Amino acid sequence: MNAAKPYQDDLEQCLTFVAAHLELPVSEAAVRAHRVGNESPLTPDGFIDAAERHGMVAALGEHTLATLGNSLLPAVALLKNGRAVVLIERINEERVALFDPALGKQPVETDVSALEEAYIGHLIAVRARYRPVSLHSEPAIQGGHWFWSALSSNRWVYTQVIIAAALTNFLGLATSLFIMVVYDRVLPNEAVESLVALTIGVSIALLFDFAVKTLRQLFIERAGQEADLRMGRRIFDHVLNLQMSAKRGSTGGFANTLREFETLRDFFASASLVAIVDLPFILLFIGVIYLIGGPLAIIPMIAVPLVLLIGIAVQPFLKRLSGQAFEESRSKQGVLIEAVAGLETIKASGAAPMIRKRWEESVHQQSNVGRKGRAIQQFALNATAFAQQAAQVSIVVYGVFLVGDGTISMGAMIACVILTGRALAPLAQLAQTMTRINQARTSYRALDQLMNMPSERPAGRHYLSRPTLEGKLRLQDVSFRYPEQTTAALANINLTIEPGEKVALLGRVGSGKSTLARLLLGIYPPEQGAVLVDDTDLRQIDPADLRHNIGSVLQEAWLFSGTVRQNIAIGAHHPTDEQILNAAKLAGAHEFIARHPKGYDMPIGERGEGLSGGQRQLICLARALLGAPPILLMDEPTSAMDIQTEKEVIARLKAASQTQTLVVVTHRTSLLELVDRVVILDQGQIVADGPKAQVMRPVEAAPHRSREGTTP
Numbered sequence: 001m002n003a004a005k006p007y008q009d010d011l012e013q014c015l016t017f018v019a020a021h022l023e024l025p026v027s028e029a030a031v032r033a034h035r036v037g038n039e040s041p042l043t044p045d046g047f048i049d050a051a052e053r054h055g056m057v058a059a060l061g062e063h064t065l066a067t068l069g070n071s072l073l074p075a076v077a078l079l080k081n082g083r084a085v086v087l088i089e090r091i092n093e094e095r096v097a098l099f100d101p102a103l104g105k106q107p108v109e110t111d112v113s114a115l116e117e118a119y120i121g122h123l124i125a126v127r128a129r130y131r132p133v134s135l136h137s138e139p140a141i142q143g144g145h146w147f148w149s150a151l152s153s154n155r156w157v158y159t160q161v162i163i164a165a166a167l168t169n170f171l172g173l174a175t176s177l178f179i180m181v182v183y184d185r186v187l188p189n190e191a192v193e194s195l196v197a198l199t200i201g202v203s204i205a206l207l208f209d210f211a212v213k214t215l216r217q218l219f220i221e222r223a224g225q226e227a228d229l230r231m232g233r234r235i236f237d238h239v240l241n242l243q244m245s246a247k248r249g250s251t252g253g254f255a256n257t258l259r260e261f262e263t264l265r266d267f268f269a270s271a272s273l274v275a276i277v278d279l280p281f282i283l284l285f286i287g288v289i290y291l292i293g294g295p296l297a298i299i300p301m302i303a304v305p306l307v308l309l310i311g312i313a314v315q316p317f318l319k320r321l322s323g324q325a326f327e328e329s330r331s332k333q334g335v336l337i338e339a340v341a342g343l344e345t346i347k348a349s350g351a352a353p354m355i356r357k358r359w360e361e362s363v364h365q366q367s368n369v370g371r372k373g374r375a376i377q378q379f380a381l382n383a384t385a386f387a388q389q390a391a392q393v394s395i396v397v398y399g400v401f402l403v404g405d406g407t408i409s410m411g412a413m414i415a416c417v418i419l420t421g422r423a424l425a426p427l428a429q430l431a432q433t434m435t436r437i438n439q440a441r442t443s444y445r446a447l448d449q450l451m452n453m454p455s456e457r458p459a460g461r462h463y464l465s466r467p468t469l470e471g472k473l474r475l476q477d478v479s480f481r482y483p484e485q486t487t488a489a490l491a492n493i494n495l496t497i498e499p500g501e502k503v504a505l506l507g508r509v510g511s512g513k514s515t516l517a518r519l520l521l522g523i524y525p526p527e528q529g530a531v532l533v534d535d536t537d538l539r540q541i542d543p544a545d546l547r548h549n550i551g552s553v554l555q556e557a558w559l560f561s562g563t564v565r566q567n568i569a570i571g572a573h574h575p576t577d578e579q580i581l582n583a584a585k586l587a588g589a590h591e592f593i594a595r596h597p598k599g600y601d602m603p604i605g606e607r608g609e610g611l612s613g614g615q616r617q618l619i620c621l622a623r624a625l626l627g628a629p630p631i632l633l634m635d636e637p638t639s640a641m642d643i644q645t646e647k648e649v650i651a652r653l654k655a656a657s658q659t660q661t662l663v664v665v666t667h668r669t670s671l672l673e674l675v676d677r678v679v680i681l682d683q684g685q686i687v688a689d690g691p692k693a694q695v696m697r698p699v700e701a702a703p704h705r706s707r708e709g710t711t712p
């Protein structure tokens with residue numbers, strides 16, 4: 001195991017210091033909650049990104065320390081070996097006040113010359129972003145619109161694409177003009193020298209055209225890739241911060257919406273975009289046909305609107321089908337994910353025929369929609385091909401008369417045939433392009449809807465920074481109803497738990513115990529009333545700070561694919577091996593981990609595959625205990641354990657959680673050993689609350705209400 005390197009998070013500490021200095025306090029947990037690659041040190045780019053998320057503006061630049069004035073401060077000076085300090089104030093020519101994470105939390109003064117040796121010449125200047133105070137409006141969306149801002153950040157690339165399109169279209173004229181000149185001038189005069197010169201000229205044009213087209217594709221690909229990274233991250237971040245109350249529908253459907261991002265991205269990195277960019281150049285080709293073929297231009301002038309009309313006429317159908325296809329794909333994905341996730345139960349309970357029926361229905365629906373869409377698209381494609389060929393034949397027929405009466409030359413006629421083909425070429429792709437535009441639009445709408453769902457961490461919102469909590473919990477007139485439910489899961493709950501108090505939440509199945517735990521964790525906000533931690537409304541505390549201070553074991557012991565060590569360390573910041581070991585020992589997980597040949601590097605499959613239910617719970621327990629958080633919230637933490645293991649866990653927990661606030665949801669009387677106070681819920685209301693002995697007496701005296709070994 002690696003021991004945490006002492007300075008590897010200098011930038012992170014510098015960020016929290018600068019933020020506090022600019023009166024925008026933010027805790028390290030909040031900074032980490034946003035970071036990609038939680039385990040690796042913060043990079044200067046990551047620093048700028050994080051500063052922007054927390055209401056600051058930061059910029060990296062080259063600057064000498066000698067000429068650095070107070071107008072640029074505070075700034076983070078980057079030093080050798082990945083170290084960093086915050087320059088706070090230039091006191092005089094020689095001295096500067098700075099914050100050095102290696103020297104503790106207080107600023108110090110030092111000589112500029114002493115700093116010079118370690119300074120690498122780059123610093124990050126930071127200032128608070130100006131935000132006008134408004135009582136009503138929501139803060140502006142930080143970083144702009146998820147889609148349009150990513151697109152507009154690539155506007156220079158798209159400008160290059162348009163310039164490249166103009167160039168290739170101009171160069172596209174070269175072949176037809178070459179053929180015209182050869183027919184009209186070279187052939188009659190047998191001018192071989194002119195032919196050589198013309199051939200060299202047209203070859204250069206063709207090569208140039210090839211190069212520009214290749215570059216154009218590269219530009220588009222690059223723009224697509226950039227948009228991919230920017231949008232992809234924004235979307236995924238939003239999903240991670242989504243308020244649980246906003247999530248609707250099946251998991252598969254939800255995943256499908258996320259997948260739509262690829263349709264959108266592909267559109268902006270595909271040939272379809274090129275086809276759209278080429279459209280205005282149709283006019284150029286018609287203009288050139290008019291210049292060299294005079295009246296012949298009438299033919300493309302008729303053909304182009306005709307083809308466009310066909311393309312536009314099929315639009316409403318394509319649009320509707322694209323919407324339907326999206327819905328069908330959502331429901332198919334929903335069935336698929338549900339089936340894969342519940343495979344074991346499907347087999348055991350004989351649910352296969354039911355699931356198969358659902359699957360077949362959704363496949364059937366989707367293939368119907370697909371078939372209709374393809375038929376319309378093919379019709380439009382055939383009509384376009386027909387119009388293209390008809391136009392070329394018409395040019396030849398009409399051209400024969402014009403050549404006959406000397407209006408145009410033979411070469412001009414042939415050039416016009418080629419140019420008409422080129423003018424109509426982008427339209428040949430129109431039907432396909434339109435289909436993709438429709439798909440992209442449907443995807444955009446679905447994703448935009450997702451991006452507008454409420455987030456736990458709306459951009460630009462500032463929370464109170466509470467890196468450490470004491471552990472007082474309070475629910476004040478709390479009522480809560482799950483989304484789309486008619487009955488309340490909790491009604492008028494008033495409950496105060498003092499720091500260090502040990503409380504059990506008991507109650508029948510569905511009485512609201514887990515819901516109360518979710519509210520305490522801030523996973524759902526209360527519909528009415530307030531949840532307070534240390535007398536501060538939970539909604540004001542940064543969710544990252546809150547969860548950093550609450551070690552929780554949820555009802556479902558969920559593990560992620562990876563190693564045991566990773567699963568225990570999730571959420572903690574660079575825990576040392578000793579801390580991980582202690583947490584595992586305390587939870588009682590160390591024993592079975594140590595028996596495995598790979599120990600803490602034991603691989604775990606998705607959702608904890610490879611481990612028994614009880615083992616999963618032990619790892620979740622170790623995860624909750626890591627770092628000794630001031631509050632422990634456990635929802636049936638021992639439900640999958642045998643009596644002996646549970647006994648040992650209880651004994652160790654009792655010894656280790658002396659000072660912590662403990663809330664334990666349980667059906668088991670054995671866990672009551674851990675608590676002094678018992679709260680009983682029934683139908684979302686508190687029906688009893690008091691010292692354990694007092695509350696449990698009537699329950700124990702009423703055997704008909706409780707099974708042996710279980711609470712009411």
Ligand SMILES: Nc1ncnc2c1ncn2[C@@H]1O[C@H](COP(=O)(O)OP(=O)(O)OP(=O)(O)O)[C@@H](O)[C@H]1O
Nearest residue numbers: 482483485489507508509510511512513514515516
């Ligand atoms: N995700 C959810 N969406 C909608 N309703 C829910 C959800 N979770 C729980 N409920 C409803 O809220 C009520 C309280 O559920 P809760 O899970 O809090 O009960 P509980 O006391 O923890 O039960 P158990 O002892 O079975 O775990 C139940 O009536 C249940 O139907």
